[in-house]
Ligand SMILES: Nc1ncnc2c1ncn2[C@@H]1O[C@H](COP(=O)(O)OP(=O)(O)OP(=O)(O)O)[C@@H](O)[C@H]1O
């Protein structure tokens with residue numbers, strides 16, 4: 001076991017924002033890496049709520065056994081309103097001081113990293129972020145922990161919808177998650193052969209959707225699936241279904257909202273490996289004196305990105321993929 005000669009003797013780990021499959025694998029990785037380097041590891045339960053209310057538990061390597069395959073987050077997560085206030089963060093700083101925590105590993109999305117940055121500026125607590133969100137919208141990593149599992153869950157569900165859509169010659173509008181991001185929608189749409197894919201990053205029009213339906217009819221397609229990201233600017237799935245029915249009364253139109261099913265379940269191999277690599281990287285980064293950075297993988301290489309960049313620049317949708325989707329739906 002290597003000797004820890006860095007200033008970091010105790011690390012706190014928390015999960016924050018929407019949970020994502022693989023967060024448990026990331027927690028396990030942080031705990032085991034701390035143990036390997038002779039650092040005490042504390043789990044903070046319920047994200048920033050746990051920092052404010054002193055929900056702190058010491059975690060050893062055996063306390064994270066049988067965790068790598070489990071969905072959700074064993075530490076629980078929260079969207080803490082109190083942490084958004086100065087007073088809330090002052091309480092959180094007292095907890096950090098009380099437990100002699102030298103640094104934090106924050107597993108979450110852009111909001112969680114924003115909270116961590118403000119906390120670091122106000123109270124000087126170093127931290128490294130691990131991108132854990134199904135949305136895949138964080139700059140500085142090709143994939144976020146949980147995205148691959150969520151995508152596969154969505155594809156599995158849409159395949160099933162296709163079976164019944166085909167049997168009844170129906171049009172389905174399927175809503176997938178992504179408040180501001182279309183990664184799940186675009187990739188699940190390509191993977192399931194959707195007629196059209198509507199995402200917040202693109203300017204869509206109802207006329208283009210109707211043209212797609214008409215082309216499909218000309219080609220003799222008897223059923224269609226349209227994938228709609230939750231944050232689609234054109235309108236929600238119910239409105240889209242209503243307008244479609246008004247335009248084509250002969251269509252048998254149905255709506256399915258996949259919802260939180262996409263956030264649960266056992267993580268895929270890709271998510272387990274990604275979470276494991278990033279958890280170790282976060283601990284090693286803190287030992288090396290890094291802070292206010294996010295650990296991510298770019299083209300199979302570990303990269304630390306300044307957290308401000310990770311928050312401000314969003315992962316961009318690949319225009320080539322949009323073209324592929326258009327070509328293949330004809
Ligand atoms: N400006 C801010 N100041 C202080 N804390 C913040 C700020 N923004 C976010 N946070 C904290 O981070 C938490 C998580 O943020 P948010 O709900 O945006 O989720 P996220 O981390 O972006 O994950 P996801 O988008 O995957 O759900 C918030 O509930 C809040 O406690």
Ligand SMILES: O=P(O)(O)OC[C@H]1O[C@](O)(CO)[C@@H](O)[C@@H]1O
Nearest residue numbers: 018019133134135177178179230
């Ligand atoms: O479960 P909540 O808090 O309603 O959050 C839902 C949001 O969280 C996400 O799943 C990201 O974690 C988004 O895709 C979705 O819009």
Ligand SMILES: [Mg+2]
Nearest residue numbers: 017109110111
């Ligand atoms: Mg977010």
